[in-house]
Amino acid sequence: MASPPTLPISGNQSTAAGQSSQPIGTPAFRAFITRLSSSISRGFANRRPWLELVDRSSLVRPDSLSDAASRLRKNLSYFRVNYITVIAAVLSLSLLSHPLSLVALLCLLGAWLFLYLFRPSDQPLVLFGRAFSDRETLGVLIVSTVVVVFLTSVGSVLISAVLVGLAIVCVHGAFRVPEDLFLDDQEPANTGFLSFIGGAASSAAAAAAPAVAARV
Numbered sequence: 315m316a317s318p319p320t321l322p323i324s325g326n327q328s329t330a331a332g333q334s335s336q337p338i339g340t341p342a343f344r345a346f347i348t349r350l351s352s353s354i355s356r357g358f359a360n361r362r363p364w365l366e367l368v369d370r371s372s373l374v375r376p377d378s379l380s381d382a383a384s385r386l387r388k389n390l391s392y393f394r395v396n397y398i399t400v401i402a403a404v405l406s407l408s409l410l411s412h413p414l415s416l417v418a419l420l421c422l423l424g425a426w427l428f429l430y431l432f433r434p435s436d437q438p439l440v441l442f443g444r445a446f447s448d449r450e451t452l453g454v455l456i457v458s459t460v461v462v463v464f465l466t467s468v469g470s471v472l473i474s475a476v477l478v479g480l481a482i483v484c485v486h487g488a489f490r491v492p493e494d495l496f497l498d499d500q501e502p503a504n505t506g507f508l509s510f511i512g513g514a515a516s517s518a519a520a521a522a523a524p525a526v527a528a529r530v
Contacts, residue, residue: 401479
């Protein structure tokens with residue numbers, strides 16, 4: 315009995331090969347998230363005990379502005395991760411109380427990540443039947459960012475939340491007596507209050523650098 319003829323599948327193979335050869339942005343996005351999360355995890359490893367932060371017996375009114383500034387500088391160096399967590403918590407609560415602002419920020423972040431940073435550079439963005447170049451996409455994203463942040467309530471929500479968080483940090487740092495803190499005098503100068511944010515930002519920038527460099 316003769317075997318049935320074999321149907322040609324060259325078209326399907328070429329289509330599959332073409333699809334598999336197309337670069338995708340998912341691995342780059344996973345690398346970005348992995349490096350960012352590992353940097354944040356390393357930063358939180360240096361977090362001080364919260365009971366030490368809220369010890370009421372160590373809260374004493376400063377004698378002068380210079381004394382308050384000295385306390386603030388030492389406490390910022392020692393509790394920097396805790397203070398950043400407090401500011402982030404205030405910012406999160408503020409955004410949760412304004413869900414429209416939160417949704418707008420998430421949409422803006424997703425647009426930057428998936429429409430520009432991690433979108434394959436050889437695949438133009440096609441919306442409503444029109445192809446947009448990288449320069450046009452970047453221009454639209456910049457204009458959208460300016461509109462969302464500065465021309466809506468999002469900017470005021472962010473600024474007010476950050477100011478409230480900074481006020482809490484400054485008041486606590488000025489009233490917290492740092493004599494019981496084991497400050498390391500040999501600590502490098504770049505480990506100040508913003509070192510945790512700087513480390514996370516530099517790690518995120520390093521992860522996103524290949525995607526940005528491919529478009530330059």
